[in-house]
Amino acid sequence: MTQTNKKLLLIDGNSVAFRAFYALYRQLDRFVSPDGLHTNAIFTFKNMLDAIMKQVDPTNILVAFDAGKVTFRTKMYQDYKGGRQKTPSELLEQLPVIREMLADLGIKSYELKNYEADDIIGTFSKMGEDAGYKVSIVTGDRDLTQLASDKTTVFITKNGVGDTEAYTPEHMKKVNGVTPTEFIDMKALMGDNSDNYPGVTKVGPKTASRLIQKYGSVENLYEHVDEMKASKLKENLLNDKDKAFLAKKLATIDRTSPVTIDLTDTKLEEPDVEKLRQLYERLGFKKFLAELNATGSQDNQEALEHYDYQELTSDNIHELDNLDAKEITFYLGMLGDNYHLAPFEGFALKVNDKLYVSKDYAMLTEMPLRGILENKTIHKNVFDLKRTYVGLNRLGIKAQGLDYDMLLASYLVNNENNSNDLGEVAHLYGEYSVKTDIEVYGKGKKQAIPDDEQFFTHLAGKVSAIEKLKPLLLDKLKEHEQDDLYETIEIPVAFVLAQMEITGVKAEASVLNQLGNDFSVKLKELENKIYSQAGEEFNINSPKQLGHILFEKLNLPPIKKTKTGYSTSVEVLDQLKTKSPIVQAILDYRQIAKIQSTYVKGLLECIQDDGKIHTRYLQTLTATGRLSSVDPNLQNIPTRTDEGKQIRKAFVPTTKDGYIFSCDYSQVELRVLAHVSGDTHMQEAFNSGYDIHAHTAMKIFHLDSPDQVTPLQRRHAKAVNFGIVYGISDYGLSKNIGISRKQAKEFIDNYFEQYPQIKDYMDKAIKDAREKGYAETIMHRRRYLPDIHAKNFNVRSFAERTAINSPIQGSAADIIKIAMINMQKKLDDMHLKTKMILQVHDELIFDVPADELETIKKIVPEVMQSAVKLDVPLIADSNWGHNWYDAK
Known part of the structure; x- marks a missing residue:
């Protein structure tokens, strides 16, 4: 074997496993094996390993693990790594399985008593360099960058699977201003909070780097410290000399550890396919099972499920004539998130067990494909209804019959996952035969265009996943009592949003x-x-x-x-x-x-060629169900300053002398709170038409009538009202309104004394979330709360506040969506030219021709106020003008 072919890969097992665990931590409850073992770290570790192996292509590999907390460093400094949070039990239970998987893959793992994984890696990297190997180290710990050399590259894991930053001596110089070995001296001066050892007082990375660049080492620095001018820095250096030398010892990786194996033990062996198959089946890893090909080797890591597809061309398109199908599955490929502008790639269609793919998207505009897409009697399964509808509209196709949306169904089942990548969504439900777009195209500068076979396989996989997961997701919606939310709110509002986006907003x-x-x-x-x-x-x-x-x-x-x-x-x-x-x-x-x-x-x-701005609404982004606007964000135009408000003058009606009409709900979240809590005092205030903030001020300041309420008291009461909705603490309230914490506590106590059923609601919301693991809106929209049982007080408190406010915010989001659906139906039924053009949370905005203004003044508030029936009335306030600024 020539020297250039000898490649040694060293992996910091604990560090990479930790990164893997937290990469899918939010999906912890979804990654559980059939026998109840958490699997998120194992799954992601394998994905990360595959990406690393592909990048490095090693001949030898070793995964090093820590043997325990007691090492030669803890004997040197008792508090070394002290204060670190205990490793989550959900990760600890996965570590032995990761090592089992490594053994089955033919990969050696190793630990050494009294030494850290860093020391094992340091020792083997030196052995590898001396033996002529090209060495690669993979870790999440920057301490290992001290091992970088002309023969060793240290890859620091970042956010995504396979996403790393390569540290060479040149990169170290660029990032830290020092060489890899000088980095140890930097650490000696600045200490390490993560490993819990001090350096020199008030010496941070910049000062440490500057000193080491000048003096070269801690030893040389202290030989010349007396020559430095008198300063606080010099004083600290002298006072903390012992700490600096101790920190250097602690920071230095031992490259001569007494390991009991050698380089020959690190040779990459053939995997034990049968053991891997049993392991993947035990863990429920369908993706990895699919990668084990029929002969039992894993040589082809790109292997995917075979799809029996045909390329659709002018020669065989006649097969779709006189189509006898009640249902089809369709995917329209567009490259990029902004589907108003993204270039078309192609499409895939599954009908009567036949799967067709094509790059020639122009075929969609011709018969018979156009007829199929515009036929409302043929049910169509898609991944993202709104994206598909808008994309087809760009081609002049008025799609009908789109009635199953995999993205929306998945979002409702668990809205903690908000990925809009079909591959990622499919993986959540055990369907691994379709890759993510990043796996196929790469990302950023690494993007590549797949060849036809890869591209067609990817399209075919997407359509198959949409069809295959439909019954599973619909069953879960029914099980969660969310089928009505899906069918009567989310699917209809997707069409409304699509029309709004296509219409756009005229901007001058x-x-x-x-x-x-x-x-x-x-x-x-x-x-x-x-x-x-x-x-x-x-x-x-x-x-x-x-x-x-x-x-x-x-x-x-x-x-x-x-x-x-x-x-x-x-x-x-x-x-x-x-x-x-x-x-x-x-x-x-x-x-x-x-x-x-x-x-x-x-x-x-x-502003596009038609003189309009076409924003996109993200329907699956927030856990509460609120819509978000992007490309650009038109929900976030400032309203607190006159300069910010001026921007709205640019938004105008499309017709001469037309109007921008705005109608928004008054205090909808507080009305929802009054309804869900059943609090009689708050309901009485709303039912009597009182100013709710003045009413609350009377209660918390013990006043007899609204006339006695000062503007300041009303502002304070308003802060308490909305603060309660968001589970505010006395500390938070005191900060918000500039009062003492004691006063804030008194306000909150008085509030609950006057509205006791709201306190009961809050307590019950937390109790229910602890029992069920989620909070729920009036319409059964769920918000999962995995941290509701967390031991960490702050983490648990946040989950408790979320349990209180999610049903309120989520119900308000559902109400405005129902209003939008009803409003669009009203406009259509009355054959009006008025267009709904924007939604800004609790507000709907319309482009109204002058001759329809009186009609719109009447019907919009009526429709919005009748969206749902609560125990208190919904109130919607209207304004209008010749631009959006005047409509406020």
């Missing part, structure tokens, strides 16, 4: 350009004002330069420091507003600059 570029000019003038004025107050010119957008001006030159009190210097965040500046007029000017400058870049320039780039 001239208005945005004028606003941009106005804002540029204001920014220049503010810039000059800031320079005048600072006494010099500087880069206002540089936190470092701004920090120098505020906290060193103007001597304002530094409220918070970060690793890189003074914090100049909005939170900090808000606390300094009364200290100097320059602070408010800086806040104003930032606000207008953001509006200029995000909304003026950003929106101008989004």
Whole structure:
């Protein structure tokens, strides 16, 4: 074997297993074997291993594990790695199985008493280098980057499977400013919070790097420390000398550990296919079972289930004439998330057990395919109804009969998973025969175009997965009592959203350009004002330069420091507003600059050839069911400042003299709270038409009539009302409204005294979530809460607050969706030209011709207020004008 062919792969088993566990931690309850073992870490570890093996193609491989907590380092420093959270039991139970799987794959794993996995890897990397191997190390721990050399590359795992950052000596120099061996000296000076050992007081990465670049080592630094000028740094270096030398010993990986195996033991062996098959069956890993081919080898890691598909061409398209089918499965391929602009790739169609694929999407516009897609009597199964509908509309096809959406069904079954990749969704339900798009195309700069066979197999796999998982998902919806939510809300609202997106919103570029000019003038004025107050010119957008001006030159009190210097965040500046007029000017400058870049320039780039902006609504993003707007986000246009509000002037009706009509629910979440809690006092307030915030102020301040309520008391009561919905604490309330924590607690106590059934509701919501593992809306939308039993107080508290507010927020989201469905039906039934163009959470916005305004004024509030029947009335308030600004 030549030297160039000798490749040694060393894997930090504990670190990679930890990363694997948390990569799918949110899906913990879904990755359970038939006999009850958690499998998320095993599954992801295998995926990560496959990606690494493909990248490195090693001849030798070793996976090193920690033998225990007691090592030679804990004898040196008792608190080494002290304070680390206990390894979750759900991960601990998977570690032996990971090692079993490695053995079955022909991969050696090893541990050594009194030594860490790092030391085993350090020892074998040296052995490999000395023997002429090209060495690759894979870990999530940057401590191992000290082993990088011209013969060894250290790959640090990042977010995704197979996503790593390669550390070479050159990269180390670029990232840390030091060589790999000098990195040990850096660690000696700055210590390590993760491993729980101190370095020199107040020496962070930048200072440590600078010192080591200058002196080369800790030893040389201390030989010359007396030559340094007197400073706090010098004082700390002298005081903490012993800590620095101890930290260097702790940080140094032992490359001569007394291992009992050698390089010959690391040779990659043939896998034991039969043992792997039994293991994968035991764990329920269908994907990995599919990769074991008929001869029992795993040489072809690309192997997928065989699909008996035909390429659809002009020669065989006649097979679809006179189609006798009540149901088909269809997938339209588009490359990119923004399906309003994404290029078409091709399509796949399954009908009567025949599977057709094609790259020629133009065939869809011709008969017989067009007729099939527009035939409402033929039921169509798709992955993403809205994406498919809009995509076909771009081709001039008015699709009908789309009535099964795999993405929506999966989202309702478990909305903690919000991936819109068919492969990832399929994997959640044990269907691994279809790859994810990233596995096929790569991502970022690594994207590649698959060949025809790969592409057709991928399309065929997607259509097969849609069809195969349909009964499973529909059964789960029925089991969860969510079939009505799916059929009467989510599917219909997908069509409504598709129509809204296609219609778009007319935006006047001239208005945005004028606003941009106005804002540029204001920014220049503010810039000059800031320079005048600072006494010099500087880069206002540089936190470092701004920090120098505020906290060193103007001597304002530094409220918070970060690793890189003074914090100049909005939170900090808000606390300094009364200290100097320059602070408010800086806040104003930032606000207008953001509006200029995000909304003026950003929106101008989004106006399409028809003069409209076509946003996309994400229907499966949030766990509460609320819709989100992207490309661009039209739900997030600022409303708190006049400059932000001005942006809405650019949104106008499509007809001359037409109107933008806005109608939004009044306090819908509080009305839902009154309904679900059954609180008689709150229901009485709403049923009597009282101002709910004034009513609450009367209760918590013990006043006799609304006339006695001051504006400040009403604002405080409003904060309490909405805070309760979000499970606010006395600390959170005190921060929100600027009162003492004691006062905040008194407000909350008074609130619950006056609305006792709301407290009962909150307690019951938490109790139910603990018993069921999820919270639920009026319409049975579920929010799973795996952390409801967490031992960590903060984690558990967040889950408890979520259990309280999810049914309220989720029910409000359901209500607006029902209103949208009913509203679109009303517009269609009355043959009106008015178009629903935007949804901004509790608000619906319409493009109304002048001659339909009086009709719209009447029917929109009626439809919205009658969307659902609660124990309190729903109220919707309307406004209109010749642009969106005037409609507010």
